[in-house]
């Protein structure tokens with residue numbers, strides 16, 4: 333199963349993708365998580381990417397496509413994957429088409445999660461991430477058991493630099509300008525499944541599962 337999750341930042345792509353990882357035993361490939369790991373490890377790529385990320389802008393397409401190409405060669409991708417946060421521009425979608433053609437692989441579906449910008453702003457400012465394992469919480473509907481601490485590893489929870497209100501607005505503009513056209517790219521290939529993602533995590537999970545069955 334080869335899937336793409338598209339949607340604005342904070343719509344719940346990562347949360348929903350994680351359910352499918354268990355269901356289909358395929359990895360979730362999040363370019364945002366990969367970049368944050370580079371930033372944590374202070375690699376050359378991480379140092380370069382951090383400026384774009386902190387400003388709510390996109391990292392150059394060529395950097396992202398190289399990262400994905402190399403990730404696809406790993407063993408766990410051989411039976412499929414869920415792409416979360418990629419492709420985010422038309423050149424990335426075209427680059428992915430080219431990579432897949434070379435591997436003789438086809439996508440199964442593109443899940444499009446949709447929600448109003450006002451809900452996104454509310455959700456993202458309540459999002460907290462773990463400094464240790466990267467697990468994501470939401471203080472409104474998925475809080476940790478102990479305030480400020482991760483349930484899994486007890487490390488500190490923090491508000492991502494790019495989850496502050498000014499940067500959220502910038503990320504939403506980037507989404508509408510550069511990522512929304514990617515939906516049309518896949519609609520033309522009859523691959524898109526649109527899901528209204530304003531409800532509870534469990535309700536959205538059921539709708540996603542039903543759309544893919």
Ligand code: AMP
Nearest residue numbers: 363364384385389390391396417418420
């Ligand atoms: P995310 O965790 O997916 O919201 O990504 C956080 C940030 O990483 C984004 O705001 C971008 O700066 C960068 N990023 C993640 N994925 C991509 C991508 N596919 N193309 C360009 N930049 C990306």
